[in-house]
Amino acid sequence: MTMSLKEHGPVSIYDIARAAGVNPSTVSRALNNRDRIGTATRERIVKIARDLGYQPSAIARSLVTSRTFTVGVVAPFLSDPFLGKVIDGIEQAADNAGYRVLFSTSRYDPERELVIATSLQRSRVDAVIIVTTHLRSTYQLFEQNLNVPLVLIGQQDNDSSIPGVVIDEVGAIHRVVTHLHDLGHRSFAYIGVSDRPFSNSSRREAFISSVSRLAPDSPVHVQIRNDEKDLLRGRNALPALLESGATAVQCFNDMVAFGLIGSALEAGVSIPGDLSVVGFDDLDISEAFPVPLTTVHQPREKIGQQAMRIVLELLETGTYHEAHLEGVLVVRGSTGLRK
Amino acid sequence: MTMSLKEHGPVSIYDIARAAGVNPSTVSRALNNRDRIGTATRERIVKIARDLGYQPSAIARSLVTSRTFTVGVVAPFLSDPFLGKVIDGIEQAADNAGYRVLFSTSRYDPERELVIATSLQRSRVDAVIIVTTHLRSTYQLFEQNLNVPLVLIGQQDNDSSIPGVVIDEVGAIHRVVTHLHDLGHRSFAYIGVSDRPFSNSSRREAFISSVSRLAPDSPVHVQIRNDEKDLLRGRNALPALLESGATAVQCFNDMVAFGLIGSALEAGVSIPGDLSVVGFDDLDISEAFPVPLTTVHQPREKIGQQAMRIVLELLETGTYHEAHLEGVLVVRGSTGLRK
DNA sequence: CTGTTAGCGCGTTCAG
DNA sequence: CTGAACGCGCTAACAG
Numbered sequence: 001m002t003m004s005l006k007e008h009g010p011v012s013i014y015d016i017a018r019a020a021g022v023n024p025s026t027v028s029r030a031l032n033n034r035d036r037i038g039t040a041t042r043e044r045i046v047k048i049a050r051d052l053g054y055q056p057s058a059i060a061r062s063l064v065t066s067r068t069f070t071v072g073v074v075a076p077f078l079s080d081p082f083l084g085k086v087i088d089g090i091e092q093a094a095d096n097a098g099y100r101v102l103f104s105t106s107r108y109d110p111e112r113e114l115v116i117a118t119s120l121q122r123s124r125v126d127a128v129i130i131v132t133t134h135l136r137s138t139y140q141l142f143e144q145n146l147n148v149p150l151v152l153i154g155q156q157d158n159d160s161s162i163p164g165v166v167i168d169e170v171g172a173i174h175r176v177v178t179h180l181h182d183l184g185h186r187s188f189a190y191i192g193v194s195d196r197p198f199s200n201s202s203r204r205e206a207f208i209s210s211v212s213r214l215a216p217d218s219p220v221h222v223q224i225r226n227d228e229k230d231l232l233r234g235r236n237a238l239p240a241l242l243e244s245g246a247t248a249v250q251c252f253n254d255m256v257a258f259g260l261i262g263s264a265l266e267a268g269v270s271i272p273g274d275l276s277v278v279g280f281d282d283l284d285i286s287e288a289f290p291v292p293l294t295t296v297h298q299p300r301e302k303i304g305q306q307a308m309r310i311v312l313e314l315l316e317t318g319t320y321h322e323a324h325l326e327g328v329l330v331v332r333g334s335t336g337l338r339k
Numbered sequence: 340m341t342m343s344l345k346e347h348g349p350v351s352i353y354d355i356a357r358a359a360g361v362n363p364s365t366v367s368r369a370l371n372n373r374d375r376i377g378t379a380t381r382e383r384i385v386k387i388a389r390d391l392g393y394q395p396s397a398i399a400r401s402l403v404t405s406r407t408f409t410v411g412v413v414a415p416f417l418s419d420p421f422l423g424k425v426i427d428g429i430e431q432a433a434d435n436a437g438y439r440v441l442f443s444t445s446r447y448d449p450e451r452e453l454v455i456a457t458s459l460q461r462s463r464v465d466a467v468i469i470v471t472t473h474l475r476s477t478y479q480l481f482e483q484n485l486n487v488p489l490v491l492i493g494q495q496d497n498d499s500s501i502p503g504v505v506i507d508e509v510g511a512i513h514r515v516v517t518h519l520h521d522l523g524h525r526s527f528a529y530i531g532v533s534d535r536p537f538s539n540s541s542r543r544e545a546f547i548s549s550v551s552r553l554a555p556d557s558p559v560h561v562q563i564r565n566d567e568k569d570l571l572r573g574r575n576a577l578p579a580l581l582e583s584g585a586t587a588v589q590c591f592n593d594m595v596a597f598g599l600i601g602s603a604l605e606a607g608v609s610i611p612g613d614l615s616v617v618g619f620d621d622l623d624i625s626e627a628f629p630v631p632l633t634t635v636h637q638p639r640e641k642i643g644q645q646a647m648r649i650v651l652e653l654l655e656t657g658t659y660h661e662a663h664l665e666g667v668l669v670v671r672g673s674t675g676l677r678k
Numbered sequence: 679c680t681g682t683t684a685g686c687g688c689g690t691t692c693a694g
Numbered sequence: 695c696t697g698a699a700c701g702c703g704c705t706a707a708c709a710g
Contacts (some may be wrong), residue, residue, distance in 0.1 A: 009405060010460075010486060012703055023681050028705060036679055058461045059398045059407065060703035063686045066348060068398065070441075078430065079423035079639075088418045091444050100462060102409075103442045105430050121349070122397045123439060147349060231627045255623070262627045285594070288570045288601045290629040300418075351687055362697045365687060377695060399687035402702045 011052045031056070036220050043168060064123065070100045071311055072120035075131040076108045077195075081283045082253065082300060086153065089304025090129060097312055099126075108195045110137035117141050121148070127311045129153065135198040149314040151307050157204045163314060165306045165323035169199070170206040170295045172327030173250070175211035179294075179329060180248040184338035185276060186218045188334050189246035191237045191256055194226035200252055203280065207250050221246045234259020238267065247275060254279035254286050254295055261291055261334065267301050270334030282330055292332035299325055350391045359387050370395070378393050397480045401463065409439045410650055411459035414470040415447045415535075420622045421592065421639060422470060428643025429465065436651055438465075447534045449476035456480050460487070468492065472535045488653040490646050494541045500575060502653060504645045504662035508538070509545040511635045511666030512589070516549035518633075518668060519587040523677035524615060525557045528585035528597055530576045532564035539591055542619065546589050560585045573598020577606065585675050586614060593618035593625050593634055600630055600673065611675030621669055631671035638664055 013027040020027065022041065028038045030045040031054075071094055075083050087103070094101050102125055104116045113130070114137070120128055125148060132138045132154040142150060142162060152164030178187070190207045192200045194206035208220050219311045221244035234256040241249060241260075251257040257279035261271055269275055270293050279286060279295035286293040306323035313320040352366040359366065361380065368376045369384040370393075401407045410433055414422050426442070432460035433440050441464055443455040452469070453476070459467055464487060471477045471493040481489060481501060491503030519527070529546045531539045547559050560583035564572035573595040580588060580599075590596040596618035600610055607612055610630050618625060625632040645662035652659040 009702095010463075014703075024703085025682080025705075028682060028703095029680085032705085038679060041680085055457060055460045057402075057463060057703055059401045059463055060686090061705075062398045063396075063402055063688095063703080064705050066686075075561065077423075077427060078417055079420070079427045081418070081420060081423075084416075084418035084420075084423045085545055087415060088444065091417065091442065095443070100458070101442050103430065103440050104434070118394060119439070121394045124349075124396060124398055229623065231623060235627070258624055258627055262464055262629060284568065284570060285597055285624060288574070288597055290601060348686095353687075363687090364689075364698080365696055367687095368696085371689085380696085396687055399702095400689075402687080402704090403689050405702075 010057070011233070012056045012057070013054075016045065016049050019044050019052065045206045052246055060079055067098075068124050068126055069098060070102050070123065070125045071308070072102045072116075072123065072125040072128040072132075073103050074106050074113060074116050074120075074128065076106050076133050078103070079106060081255070082281050082298070085300035086131065086304040087308075089301035090308050091304075092301070093305040093308035097308070099308075106133070108133050109251055110134040113137060114141065117146060120320060121146055123141060126315060127151065129307050129311060133196045133198065149187045149311060151310050151314070153303060153307050155199050163310050163320050163322075165303055165310065165325065167303070167325050167327050169202055169296075169327060172329060173203060173206035174210045175329040176250060176296065177207065177214055179331060180278070180335065181275060183248070183276065183335060185249070186215055186247035186338070187221075187244075187246045188218055189223070189241055189244055189249040190251075191222040191234065191241070191260065191315070192222070192224040192252045193230065193233060193251060193256065194224050196252075200224065203250070203252060213336045219244070219246075230255035231259035231262075234261070235263040238269075241275075242267075242269070248278070248335070249275065250278045250280075252280060254281045254283045254293060256297070257293055257334070258285075258289065261289075261293075264318055265291075272334055276335040276338075278335060280327075287330075287332065291334050294335040296327040297330045342530055345647065349396070350393045351396070351629060352393075355384065355388050355393055355524050358391065359384050381656070405463070407439075407463050407465055408437060409441050409464045410647070411441045411443070411455075411462065411464040411467040412470075413445055413452060413455050413459075415445050415472050417442070417444060420594070421620050421637070424639035425470065425549065425646075426642035427642040429647050430643075431640070432644040432647035436647070438590075445472070447472050449473040452476060453480065456485060460485055465654060466490065468646050468650065471537065474628050488650060490649050490653070492642060492646050494538050500657050502649050502661075503555060504638060504642055504649065504664060506642070506666050508541055508635075508666060511668060512545035513549045514668040515589060515635065516546065516553055518670060519615060519617070519674065520553045522587070522615065522674060524587035524676070525554055526560075526583075526585045526587070527557055528560040528562070528580055528583055528588040529590075530565040530573065530580070530588060530599065531561070531591045532569065532572055532595065533563050535591075539563065542589070542591060558583070558585075569594035570598035570601075573600070574602040576601045577608075580614075581606075581608070587617070587674070588614065589617045589619075591619060593620045593622045593632060596632055597624075597628065598675070600628075600632075604630075610673055610678060615674040615677075617674060619666075626669075626671065630673050633671045633674040634669055635666040637666055638671045 017024040017027045030042040106113045127149040129151045227233045282295045282297035310320045356366045358364040369381040445452045466488040466489045566572045621636035649659045
């Protein structure tokens with residue numbers, strides 16, 4: 001029946017020191033299980049601390065240790081089905097390692113990325129993980145060095161050596177094209193997006209170069225759309241796509257593919273009878289879609305976990321090992337033999 | 340051409356005080372645009388601060404002001420399509436108000452919710468927003484008072500008066516049942532989930548009571564599933580559902596509905612010809628699904644924004660105004676006349 | 679094994 | 695208008 005009369009803020013080690021008749025620093029040692037402390041007094045102190053409902057102040061501790069055990073995470077959005085899982089992976093790995101996660105969204109806005117970065121600096125986070133969308137401006141962050149390890153998630157320039165995790169999109173896309181080529185397709189299309197310029201051009205390039213390698217004379221119809229949402233981009237891409245005569249199309253991601261398939265079905269275009277459609281990401285719904293989607297599976301949680309692993313390596317050893325993950329082709333019902 | 344030789348950590352007001360030949364406290368006043376400061380010296384100091392790349396330490400500031408301008412957010416997952424948008428809304432509103440967001444996932448685990456809450460206490464967040472799944476245990480959090488405002492997102496007991504935002508699920512479900520009843524349906528079903536017991540029973544109760552009001556003698560087949568993922572729950576619910584003879588079914592959420600529709604189509608069951616299906620949430624894909632889903636639209640971003648608004652009210656005035664949002668019925672192609 | 683002292687970076691008195 | 699001194703809560707020296 002503890003009846004503590006707490007006055008102002010939370011209880012501090014000073015409060016419990018007084019209650020135990022010892023010095024605050026003794027309390028600190030007792031609670032941190034440090035060296036050189038009497039087992040008897042320790043237990044007494046620990047008990048008092050518990051009775052008083054003591055919760056150490058992370059900020060006071062940080063001020064002296066200059067470690068916050070907090071990672072800053074910057075991503076375009078949380079509600080993106082791809083990013084959500086990636087960040088879940090980060091949070092999970094962070095939690096396991098005793099780190100907190102300070103989250104901010106960049107909303108595909110390169111300027112905001114910079115603003116956020118300085119805000120995170122003020123918070124003195126121990127490291128920052130960025131999901132890039134505009135590589136160019138992100139590189140600026142590295143140049144104006146933030147004084148904290150920075151880890152990138154997303155494609156990088158070939159010659160850049162920034163800590164981060166990358167997916168082998170080129171390889172994955174090549175497997176897609178091989179698959180489509182094997183099915184007899186000889187006229188292709190790529191439906192991209194404008195607000196994630198780097199990963200978009202990365203996939204587009206990979207697609208085009210794979211086609212020109214496997215089927216040199218095949219045309220590739222390309223559309224880069226900037227409609228409001230990915231779904232709409234897919235929907236609105238249909239007319240021009242049909243006109244192009246393409247029989248197989250790679251979409252930037254699954255959402256674009258869903259939009260495309262939806263409008264195709266409405267227009268009486270059969271999938272995959274008239275048109276083979278491939279996505280990218282492998283969202284949860286992709287396999288349960290009425291036309292199960294052939295797509296490139298990205299190990300989303302693992303991407304986040306690997307990013308956090310690199311952070312920890314960097315923090316503990318100062319060096320790191322790159323994470324190179326594979327995107328695997330998952331063949332389902334949205335691709336088929338050329339008519 | 341500033342060539343500052345920074346040694347240890349980030350520059351502090353002390354560094355810039357020395358560089359300006361003034362006292363640290365003067366720097367503090369100058370930078371915080373406080374009263375009583377010479378315009379001349381202020382500008383000089385501001386310039387030096389900028390040149391030195393000064394970033395105020397949020398933790399040092401917090402230590403003295405005992406305000407962190409940080410809200411803790413606890414939710415089951417980030418990757419949930421419903422929660423993602425809610426949290427985006429929180430982050431947006433927080434950012435606008437100059438707050439940071441410290442995020443943790445509870446993974447549908449009531450115990451973790453408690454652990455996280457104490458962790459957030461250590462971080463001295465100014466407030467906590469919780470997306471509840473197990474109301475019972477969340478109430479414990481309030482009893483063991485955290486010393487910070489706590490705002491709830493999700494259904495509450497009728498007699499509880501905890502700050503939070505609630506959706507009028509009862510009303511929304513009633514509109515669903517009315518819609519189905521108008522279509523001629525007289526045999527119903529509800530497919531629920533086991534890991535979000537509170538909102539599940541809330542929806543189930545609402546459904547059953549609405550049915551018994553509108554069509555007193557109609558049977559209601561109920562399944563509460565605990566398969567691995569929501570999609571699977573929908574898929575696996577089909578056999579027993581068909582056996583029950585129900586012609587209209589309310590699913591816990593859209594994902595469950597997608598799973599159900601997918602397996603129904605595969606089994607040759609026509610939607611909505613043989614079976615009318617209703618979801619809950621109105622995800623982005625729901626309207627683009629090949630069988631466009633009739634569902635209850637939840638204003639997801641707004642939910643998050645309102646939660647943050649309550650936080651700010653609580654922090655500034657000590658009181659708050661409840662947020663009561665409506666779930667609106669969106670009729671699409673997955674419901675139709677009873678055969 | 680424990681108490682003392684100092685200082686992390688900043689805001690806020692209170693004097694000048 | 696500005697400088698000096700103190701304290702936020704805690705850890706890390708250094709004594710004892």
